[in-house]
Amino acid sequence: MISNNSKHAAPPLQISQWFNTNGPLTLEELRGKVVVLEAFQMLCPGCVSHGLPQAQNIAAAFSPDNVCVIGLHTVFEHHTAMTPVSLRAFIHEYRLTFPIGVDEVGTGAIPKTMSAYGLRGTPSLIIIDKRGYVRANHFGQVPDLQIGAEIATLLSQANDEEASHESSSTKLDGCDDEGCSIPEKK
Amino acid sequence: MISNNSKHAAPPLQISQWFNTNGPLTLEELRGKVVVLEAFQMLCPGCVSHGLPQAQNIAAAFSPDNVCVIGLHTVFEHHTAMTPVSLRAFIHEYRLTFPIGVDEVGTGAIPKTMSAYGLRGTPSLIIIDKRGYVRANHFGQVPDLQIGAEIATLLSQANDEEASHESSSTKLDGCDDEGCSIPEKK
Amino acid sequence: MISNNSKHAAPPLQISQWFNTNGPLTLEELRGKVVVLEAFQMLCPGCVSHGLPQAQNIAAAFSPDNVCVIGLHTVFEHHTAMTPVSLRAFIHEYRLTFPIGVDEVGTGAIPKTMSAYGLRGTPSLIIIDKRGYVRANHFGQVPDLQIGAEIATLLSQANDEEASHESSSTKLDGCDDEGCSIPEKK
Amino acid sequence: MISNNSKHAAPPLQISQWFNTNGPLTLEELRGKVVVLEAFQMLCPGCVSHGLPQAQNIAAAFSPDNVCVIGLHTVFEHHTAMTPVSLRAFIHEYRLTFPIGVDEVGTGAIPKTMSAYGLRGTPSLIIIDKRGYVRANHFGQVPDLQIGAEIATLLSQANDEEASHESSSTKLDGCDDEGCSIPEKK
Numbered sequence: 001m002i003s004n005n006s007k008h009a010a011p012p013l014q015i016s017q018w019f020n021t022n023g024p025l026t027l028e029e030l031r032g033k034v035v036v037l038e039a040f041q042m043l044c045p046g047c048v049s050h051g052l053p054q055a056q057n058i059a060a061a062f063s064p065d066n067v068c069v070i071g072l073h074t075v076f077e078h079h080t081a082m083t084p085v086s087l088r089a090f091i092h093e094y095r096l097t098f099p100i101g102v103d104e105v106g107t108g109a110i111p112k113t114m115s116a117y118g119l120r121g122t123p124s125l126i127i128i129d130k131r132g133y134v135r136a137n138h139f140g141q142v143p144d145l146q147i148g149a150e151i152a153t154l155l156s157q158a159n160d161e162e163a164s165h166e167s168s169s170t171k172l173d174g175c176d177d178e179g180c181s182i183p184e185k186k
Numbered sequence: 187m188i189s190n191n192s193k194h195a196a197p198p199l200q201i202s203q204w205f206n207t208n209g210p211l212t213l214e215e216l217r218g219k220v221v222v223l224e225a226f227q228m229l230c231p232g233c234v235s236h237g238l239p240q241a242q243n244i245a246a247a248f249s250p251d252n253v254c255v256i257g258l259h260t261v262f263e264h265h266t267a268m269t270p271v272s273l274r275a276f277i278h279e280y281r282l283t284f285p286i287g288v289d290e291v292g293t294g295a296i297p298k299t300m301s302a303y304g305l306r307g308t309p310s311l312i313i314i315d316k317r318g319y320v321r322a323n324h325f326g327q328v329p330d331l332q333i334g335a336e337i338a339t340l341l342s343q344a345n346d347e348e349a350s351h352e353s354s355s356t357k358l359d360g361c362d363d364e365g366c367s368i369p370e371k372k
Numbered sequence: 373m374i375s376n377n378s379k380h381a382a383p384p385l386q387i388s389q390w391f392n393t394n395g396p397l398t399l400e401e402l403r404g405k406v407v408v409l410e411a412f413q414m415l416c417p418g419c420v421s422h423g424l425p426q427a428q429n430i431a432a433a434f435s436p437d438n439v440c441v442i443g444l445h446t447v448f449e450h451h452t453a454m455t456p457v458s459l460r461a462f463i464h465e466y467r468l469t470f471p472i473g474v475d476e477v478g479t480g481a482i483p484k485t486m487s488a489y490g491l492r493g494t495p496s497l498i499i500i501d502k503r504g505y506v507r508a509n510h511f512g513q514v515p516d517l518q519i520g521a522e523i524a525t526l527l528s529q530a531n532d533e534e535a536s537h538e539s540s541s542t543k544l545d546g547c548d549d550e551g552c553s554i555p556e557k558k
Numbered sequence: 559m560i561s562n563n564s565k566h567a568a569p570p571l572q573i574s575q576w577f578n579t580n581g582p583l584t585l586e587e588l589r590g591k592v593v594v595l596e597a598f599q600m601l602c603p604g605c606v607s608h609g610l611p612q613a614q615n616i617a618a619a620f621s622p623d624n625v626c627v628i629g630l631h632t633v634f635e636h637h638t639a640m641t642p643v644s645l646r647a648f649i650h651e652y653r654l655t656f657p658i659g660v661d662e663v664g665t666g667a668i669p670k671t672m673s674a675y676g677l678r679g680t681p682s683l684i685i686i687d688k689r690g691y692v693r694a695n696h697f698g699q700v701p702d703l704q705i706g707a708e709i710a711t712l713l714s715q716a717n718d719e720e721a722s723h724e725s726s727s728t729k730l731d732g733c734d735d736e737g738c739s740i741p742e743k744k
Contacts, residue, residue, distance in 0.1 A: 043644075043651045048606060061331045081647030086601075089639030093601045093738075145247045148334025149341075156342030180651075229458075229465045234420060267461030272415075275453030279415045279552075366465075433703045517619045520706025521713075528714030 002127070002135045002150050010035075010128045011116035013072070015101035017084050019091050025099055027132055030068050034154045037126040039072040039103075039114065042082050042090040044122045044180045050141045051123025052096065058147065059098045066155055071100035074114040074122060076182055110182065121181035129154045140179040188313070188321045188336050196221075196314045197302035199258070201287035203270050205277055211285055213318055216254050220340045223312040225258040225289075225300065228268050228276040230308045230366045236327045237309025238282065244333065245284045252341055257286035260300040260308060262368055296368065307367035315340045326365040374499070374507045374522050382407075382500045383488035385444070387473035389456050391463055397471055399504055402440050406526045409498040411444040411475075411486065414454050414462040416494045416552040422513045423495025424468065430519065431470045438527055443472035446486040446494060448554055482554065493553035501526045512551040560685070560693045560708050568593075568686045569674035571630070573659035575642050577649055583657055585690055588626050592712045595684040597630040597661075597672065600640050600648040602680045602738045608699045609681025610654065616705065617656045624713055629658035632672040632680060634740055668740065679739035687712045698737040 010027055018024055027035060038055035040047035052071070059069040075082045084102055091100060103111035117126060120139040127136040127150055136150055196213055204210055213221060224241035226233035238257070245255040261268045270288055277286060289297035303312060306325040313322040313336055322336055382399055390396055399407060410427035412419035424443070431441040447454045456474055463472060475483035489498060492511040499508040499522055508522055568585055576582055585593060596613035598605035610629070617627040633640045642660055649658060661669035675684060678697045685694040685708055694708055 043647050045652055057329065057331055061329065061335070078647035078651070081644040086639040086644050089601050089636035093636070094603055143243065143247065144330035145243055145334040148331040149247070149338035152335035152338035153342055155335075156339055229461050231466055264461035264465070267458040272453040272458050275415050275450035279450070280417055429701065429703055433701065433707070515615070515619065516702035517615055517706040520703040521619070521710035524707035524710035525714055527707075528711055 002153060008134045010126075010132050010134045011113070013070075013101060014104040014112040014116070016104045017102040019088065019100045019102075020097060021099040025070065025101070027128065031132055032130050033065075034062075034067045034130060034151055035128040036067060036069045036151065037072050037117075037124075037128070038069065039074045039117075039119055039122055039124040039126065041075055041077070041122045041180060042073065042087055043078060046141065046179045047123040048094070051125065052094065054125070054142075054144065054147065055098065056096065057144070058151070061148070062151065062155075067151060069098040071096065071098055072103055072113060073100060074103045074111050074119065074124075076110050076114065076121075077180070079109070119182075121179050123179060127151065127154065130157065139181075188339060194320045196312075196318050196320045197299070199256075199287060200290040200298040200302070202290045203288040205274065205286045205288075206283060207285040211256065211287070213314065217318055218316050219251075220248075220253045220316060220337055221314040222253060222255045222337065223258050223303075223310075223314070224255065225260045225303075225305055225308055225310040225312065227261055227263070227308045227366060228259065228273055229264060232327065232365045233309040234280075237311065238280065240311070240328075240330065240333065241284065242282065243330070244337070247334070248337065248341075253337060255284040257282065257284055258289055258299060259286060260289045260297050260305065260310075262296050262300065262307075263366070265295070305368075307365050309365060313337065313340065316343065325367075374525060380506045382498075382504050382506045383485070385442075385473060386476040386484040386488070388476045389474040391460065391472045391474075392469060393471040397442065397473070399500065403504055404502050404531050405437075406434075406439045406502060406523055407500040408439060408441045408523065409444050409489075409496075409500070410441065411446045411489075411491055411494055411496040411498065413447055413449070413494045413552060414445065414459055415450060418513065418551045419495040420466075423497065424466065426497070426514075426516065426519065427470065428468065429516070430523070433520070434523065434527075439523060441470040443468065443470055444475055444485060445472060446475040446483050446491065446496075448482050448486065448493075449552070451481070491554075493551050495551055499523065499526065502529065502531050511553075560711060566692045568684075568690050568692045569671070571628075571659060572662040572670040572674070574662045575660040577646065577658045577660075578655060579657040583628065583659070585686065589690055590688050590717050591623075592620075592625045592688060592709055593686040594625060594627045594709065595630050595675075595682075595686070596627065597632045597675075597677055597680055597682040597684065599633055599635070599680045599738060600631065600645055601636060604699065604737045605681040606652075609683065610652065612683070612700075612702065612705065613656065614654065615702070616709070619706070620709065620713075625709060627656040629654065629656055630661055630671060631658060632661045632669050632677065632682075634668050634672065634679075635738070637667070677740075679737050681737060685709065685712065688715065688717050697739075 012027060013025065015024065036055065036058055038051055040051050055069050055071060058067065073087055087102065103113045106112045106115055117137065125138045125142060125147065126134060129135045135154060199211065199213060201210065222241065222244055224237055226237050241255050241257065244253065259273055273288065289299045292298045292301055303323065311324045311328060311333065312320060315321045321340060384399060385397065387396065408427065408430055410423055412423050427441050427443060430439065445459055459474065475485045478484045478487055489509065497510045497514060497519065498506060501507045507526060570585060571583065573582065594613065594616055596609055598609050613627050613629060616625065631645055645660065661671045664670045664673055675695065683696045683700060683705065684692060687693045693712060
């Protein structure tokens with residue numbers, strides 16, 4: 001469900017390395033578009049089976065003039081197993097074509113952007129509206145029907161408009177047990 | 187893709203028998219809601235595997251205050267095999283809970299509502315906006331992502347508003363080969 | 373799991389109408405082949421989604437010289453909804469190509485062949501060995517891996533051989549909740 | 559289809575590191591059992607979606623007294639991306655429980671065991687009979703029905719018996735386009 005709280009500005013992306021781009025992307029330059037962040041780990045089964053295919057489908061279903069899909073490699077476990085060298089081969093083998101950034105290493109196990117967004121694990125799908133506010137933050141598997149509705153609701157909003165039409169109608173629970181949660185004690 | 191042609195008012199439903207309702211439904215009384223018509227035949231494999239489950243999911247994902255899903259049993263072949271007696275058992279076994287109307291027999295093989303809407307076969311999914319205009323008419327399989335976006339786009343529209351925000355961004359082709367087409371020569 | 377009880381001769385098929393054959397089939401004339409009976413109801417969701425596709429796959433995977441797949445329409449509920457007229461259209465729409473017999477009406481709700489085999493509901497998959505003995509009687513969904521193993525085990529047996537190599541190695545439980553059970557009290 | 563050529567003895571496994579075992583496995587000590595080798599690469603999409611789940615299902619469906627499933631990590635591309643450090647995390651995240659060996663680095667891109675078995679790519683599924691002969695070598699996706707039949711056919715064979723009952727009845731083609739092929743020119 002889309003949040004009506006328009007005060008939560010999306011934190012900046014803190015990225016150590018980009019793939020599938022000509023240069024670094026910033027949320028500032030994407031104002032006016034709806035931005036979908038797909039946070040994943042390359043060895044997270046739920047990301048491979050559900051999260052990343054959904055992100056690919058979103059990128060195919062909406063015009064890049066309106067919706068920008070960005071992958072965020074948020075490694076919080078098995079750090080030595082999921083280095084950028086392995087990620088590059090993963091992106092190639094799974095034919096991912098949207099921009100993907102490696103979340104910057106933090107002080108603990110959790111990388112910086114993941115911390116700033118308060119993610120619970122992977123896959124997580126964050127939707128940012130045209131004005132740069134975080135409007136949805138889903139952990140786990142979310143039905144395509146719901147995601148399509150949430151994105152379209154934000155697309156229907158004028159660039160400078162306050163949130164007025166809420167998709168509060170969607171009642172589905174987006175979480176399943178295939179996601180990788182951050183362990184409780186860290 | 188949602189049509190921008192606001193002149194095509196939805197023809198009235200011509201129904202010989204209703205299931206899952208307390209009485210006949212009319213499109214007039216549903217003004218102010220988005221109406222989704224799922225046209226199907228109970229022995230159409232694509233309807234059973236894709237169309238009807240999608241209709242059930244739409245009914246579950248959106249509030250009935252905003253979106254009304256109606257099944258339309260549009261038999262255009264094997265008429266003696268798909269009588270209301272068989273349909274009643276089908277609805278029970280497949281646990282369909284949204285209202286379902288039997289399309290009235292026409293002068294030829296094609297029933298009346300199916301003719302009036304110009305459907306090409308089953309499954310077909312028609313989306314009618316809050317003002318009673320037909321805005322989408324899909325034949326075959328359509329991705330959930332697209333349908334969710336189309337419904338939400340129409341929900342974002344005020345009740346008396348002209349179509350302004352088109353979901354022209356959805357580029358997916360909704361047709362596959364699992365639908366039952368009306369034979370060319372009739 | 374294949375039963376080692378070689379004493380349970382398969383009861384004769386009691387069929388009121390055949391489809392996809394040139395004439396009636398009898399188990400006697402099929403001696404020397406492994407016979408797979410797929411008991412189904414055309415309005416049973418688990419039969420449509422799992423049982424019948426599996427039967428089609430079995431018919432495609434094994435040579436008809438070795439394995440004979442027969443559908444058995446065992447209607448035990450909604451009798452007026454699943455008449456041969458409807459079944460004929462169902463077979464046509466779902467492109468079922470193996471022989472299908474309509475189980476003869478019994479004295480109660482349960483048809484005659486279904487009673488004789490002691491089936492619990494639909495879908496049920498019965499495997500009869502080359503000598504005419506019932507060796508497996510599965511209710512519900514059974515994995516392809518297990519069914520393939522059971523059929524091949526019986527194929528490996530000489531025509532006059534006693535059962536010697538049991539596929540007791542398969543440990544999977546073949547039942548799920550998608551089957552239609554005969555109500556307890558009848 | 560199971561090969562009738564009983565002269566092709568299975569080459570020895572050349573493994574640099576084992577997972578999920580107490581020590582190295584050899585084919586010699588597995589004589590008397592049917593051995594299933596699942597050759598995979600951890601970043602091969604067809605291995606993740608089909609090959610490895612099928613191997614897990616085989617290990618669950620047959621008794622370990624009769625059938626031994628072994629994974630073989632045959633990296634022939636992106637070598638630096640699929641090191642044992644990454645493989646260990648992959649095995650943990652995907653909850654693979656059968657023994658897995660890392661194929662020994664060869665002189666070129668192709669590792670040693672992969673060369674010795676003449677594999678075309680990943681996933682490949684090799685079936686070795688009780689006497690140690692290679693009887694099937696499938697590249698790509700193979701239906702469970704066929705694999706179950708092939709294993710059971712070999713289980714039905716006595717330990718010292720020549721191949722007599724061929725499952726030549728299986729007609730399915732086991733290859734799809736989701737496998738990773740070794741490039742033609744190397």
